[in-house]
Amino acid sequence: MPVKVAEEWLNICGGCEVTILDIGEPLLDLLPKLEFVHMPVLMDHKYFGQTGEKTEMEIPEADIGIISGGIRNEKEKHVTEEMRKKCNTLISLGSCACFGGIPALANQYPLEELYDKVFRQSKTTDSADTPSVDIPPLTDRVYAIDEVVKVDVYIPGCPTTPELIVQALTALLEGKTFEIPERSVCDDCPAKREKKAITAIKRPLESIVPPGQKLEDSRCFMELGFLCLGPVTKSGCGGSEKVPRCIKAFMPCRGCFGPIRAGANPMVEMMGALSSIGLDPKLILDRRSTFQRYIGAQGRLRPLPKRP
């Protein structure tokens, strides 16, 4: 009997769903063992009955629940709670579900300030009052799934790696647990490390790679002066190939896999590391967003308290 799967997308771009599709051939082996009972991206399944006749939200019972995207409004919070009730094992898929993701950058501003900027005093389009009819109200900030309900399996990444989804699902089908090992991106990075000393910061667009350059012959991005979040970011994006994806494209790591250990603070660690090798910490622009680009939920990004 196939295992029942419910999938739900919340505050997300849809990239993680594309990643599920991107699994490719292994998906063919996996599909007969899975039965999707709820998946808004693929199926027309309404929350309140097909004609809206029910009064309470209903998601079918499932063995495995997959949620991608963080929580931005009350509806998404409600869906998350319903998913937890109906699913035995809950997977949070992608950086948004695990740590808030890019949308959580908004956690730096209070909700009213956000409304002002985006709606009431919008400079790039017609300004208007905040829409409020027939749409759920926003939550005070962006939440990761595990801030609202218990999460059993985390698959971070923006978007995540198809191989990890296969590994996680296979492990769960076999009744095992799934966890990404606590390794840093640097552990899997093939670039050469020579001497740590940077005095100025370059921007990623200055990273022009000569044609034919091999990754094994190039130097560590940090040593070349690019801010790379490799030292404080969990590895695993490369899948079985090991080499981290951005590094493979000669781009510094942006930190989408989140902290190596739960409870770590990448911003403090990066600022500490960079100041220890002699860089003036004031040169780092917008450190809060740069070092916490994908991990703004769970209280990491919040409005700056006003000092009296």
Place this chain on the structure above:
Amino acid sequence: MNNTGEKFEPLIIGFCCNWCSYAGADLAGTSRMQYPTNIRIIRVMCSGMIHPNLVIDALTKGADGVIICGCHPGDCHYLDGNLKAEKRADAIRLMLEDFGIEDERFRLEWVSASEGPKFAQVMTEFTETIKKLGPSPFKT
């Protein structure tokens, strides 16, 4: 004064380097100098080993103030450990702002092994500053 009417006694963590400042603290003690008991000294081998993580963790998990004491510039037992500490202190001050902690709660001070009186004076001053600021915003 807090709600219960008790006088606010801050909890201050002091990281002192083994070679200068801890000896300075020792001298203050053996010379029987008086300084507030709010300070909890942690001896470390060098002020350059205090990672900003330790300071931020202390301040977000219950300490009201953190002071790092090291050798005077040029006197470091490990040649440039205290210069590293100075660079890190800049980073720490920047980050305190991100966490919404007043930057007066963190201080970096050079105390040599012969400066017992200076140690006592710095600790007294720092404790006074923290007492004026009140409990850390992270204390509930």
